[in-house]
Every structure is written in C-alpha cells, then in structure tokens.
Amino acid sequence: MRQRLSSEPDRYRGRRRVPTPPRSRYAVVVTSAFVGAGVVALGAASNLPDAKAVSPDVLKSLETSQVAADALDQREQEGTRASRGNDRAAGAEVDAETAAKDIYVLPLDDYQFTSPYGVRFGKLHAGIDLAAPEGTPYKAVHGGKVTSAGYNGGYGYSITVQQDDGVEIIYAHSRRLLVEKGDVVKAGQVIGEVGNTGYSYGTHLHLEIHENGTPVDPIVFLQAPGRGVDIKLQIESVYAGMAAAEAAAS
Template identity: 75%
Template structure:
C-alpha cells in the first residue's frame, strides 16, 4: 500500500493538467480530437448529452492547454489566431483560473443512496454515493490533503482542505492514492471506493465541513455549481458564482 504511493500519483498527476470532464468516454473523445481529427471531432463530442452543462469553448481551451504543455506559458492571442482556432471566447477565463475554480463530480457513475441528516437517531454527517468496490474517485475541488489514512468508522479516508478553508472528507476507501501534504487538483483520482470502516456496502461517503462543522454537502456543492442528484458539475463553478 504505502510502497505504491510513490508511483501511483505520477500515473495520475502528470497526464492531465485540466479538470476531468464528466465522463471518461467524453474525455477520450475530446482529447483525441486535438491529437487527430481536430475541431470536427470536438463538435461531435459537444453533442454528447453529458456535455450539456459545460461550455464547449471553455472545455476546448482547457484541453488545448493540456496538449500544448509548456508552450502554454508563451501562448498569446496572436498565436491562437494564427492557428485558426475558435476565438469566440465570450468569457475571459484563463485555463489556470478555470482549473483552480473547477468543482466536479467525484464519480463517473454512482447511485445516490443516503442524504445528510439524522439517520437511525444519529446524524449522518455526509452523503453516500454507491459504486462498485475499486471504482476510482476524484477530488471534487482543488486543495491540500490534510489527512489520508485509516480513521475509525471512516475506514481509509482522505481530508482535503480547500483554499476557502472548507474541508471535504472522502471515506470508506479501498485504497488511497494521495498522502497528507499532497496538493490535488479537481478531477484528480485520489482513491478507490471501498467498504472499509463502518460501511454497509461499497460506497463513497462525502462530508463537507465549514469551520470544522459538518454541513449538507448537497447544499454546499450546489452553491459551487455541482448538483450530486442531477449529476451536474462545473469546470468554472466559482467564476460562475462570482
């Protein structure tokens, strides 16, 4: 377990510099569009039902940032225009800004099985998303890992502190792919769904703490453009809210 930690993050970290789009299938289509077929394939991708909540232009810019790599630093509007790319950027969002502000769904596929609130006479301080054991889950938002390890009823759990001080806990993991002190991006795979700790079945338990106190993740995430129940996420959630 511990020995893998040094290699696993590289596997997931270096590859993608942008938040993961809603479905991996979609990500593959869009990414390949830049490698091969170009804008035509991108247009087709934007018609997938899952793409409806993402501004294709923003996504295009993000993917472009990922493929141009270090050239990004020198990129200017002139260069973009000379490559004949879509300049219809109505929102002036830099790739870095969008990346930092993204709020994403933690899982590609899941079943919402339990809300926040009193359950069996006790506060269920988070929400439960059922998914098969071993399903990779992702950081909803960028932040610093303040805890990663086995923690009583939470089983193998990860705590991530966001820049605004709020914290998210991801619990019952089968496996963790980050350790305390790591800085993660939204969409980065950080662990695998499991049944460790006090868990009645394979699921991801998510908690949100504001000032150290649990709050309803459904409400909190909606304020950031993510709707767990409707399966909506936002690559520019904070920008949209501001």
C-alpha cells in the same frame, strides 16, 4: 589759336586713326573677360577633389553600419513581440490556473445515491453516500491540499482535502488511497478507490463537507452558485437512463 599753314607738314598724314568703339562693344569685351576668368577658374577647380565624391571604403563602412543598425532594430522589434507573446501566454496560463482552482466536479461518473445528509438512527449522518462497485476510482471534487490520508476509525481509509478557503472535503470508506498527506490535488484528479472499510454497510463512497469546521449538506453546498455540481440531477439522469433502457427492452 594759330592757324596751320598749308606749307606745314601734316604730322598725322599717312596715319589712320582708330575709331572709338561704341558702348555695346565695351559690354562684349567685359563679358568676355568674365567668361574667360570663369573658364580658367573651372579649369583650376577640375584639378581639385570633388567635394561630393566619397571614398568607396567610406561607403562600404557606412553600408555595414546601416546593416548592423537595421539588424539590431529588427532584433529589438522581434524581442518586443516575443516579450508581448510571452506576457500573453503567461497571462493565459495564470487565467487557466485560476479557473482550475474554482472548478467543482462530481467525485464519481456513475453511482447510486443511497443515503442523504441528516439524522439517521438518532445520530447525524454528516455526509452523503454514493454506492459504486468496489475499486471504482473516485476524483477530487475540488482542488486543495491533502491534510489527512490513512485509516481513521469509523471512516475507514479516508482522505481529507482542505481548500484554500478552509473548506474541508472528506472521502471515506475507501479500499485504496492514491494520495498522501501533504500532496496538492486538482479538481477531477483520481485520489482513491471506492471500498467498504470502517463503519460501512455495503461498498460506497461517503462524501462529507465541513465549512468553518461544521458539517454541511454536500448537495446544497455543491449546488451553490459558482460551483454548479448537482448530485440530484446526476441521480435523476441515471434513473432516466435506466427507465429508457427498460422501456426500450420491453
């Protein structure tokens, strides 16, 4: 290598060399470049529509749709509750009707027991006699269909009511009938008035019950479990009341 002579001009004389930057400065420069690029990108993006921003019209449409959906859901729930309520009410009505069909009641509220079921004057007296003032309203002992209503020989003006199970109850010697053939009656419904028609001795209601086409004792029939009508108990209570009244008067 040739040695530079002192007489040769120094080509670098009067110039300043730029010192080589340290590695940490390179990192700062690179980072600044990335940050600047990011700022530029954000500035460009600021001119684009925001992806999260929704048009007010769209929001209003969505709100309207939601309100309609809530209304339909509420209506459906109310309809379900109403349906359940109607089902329960219908069930209650059916139960009430079923219970009403099974009820047995006394035909008269106040009466005197004058003749039992059995043989009388050599013939079967096929019912019982309950004396009461003429014109006293009497009621159906049980619900059923009126199969006969009119004058019937020795029974006088009488009514026959047939139950769903085929049992027939006859109300005889009436003064007046308040139902007609074909009518459907309920237990406790007033169907006639006590009288003295036909082969009758004194004003009374003749009550007769036929089971499977054969007369049975009304007292025993009505006392059976599930019916619970005690004509004898009613008689005893009437006599007990009379005795109490007499005792009080004396």
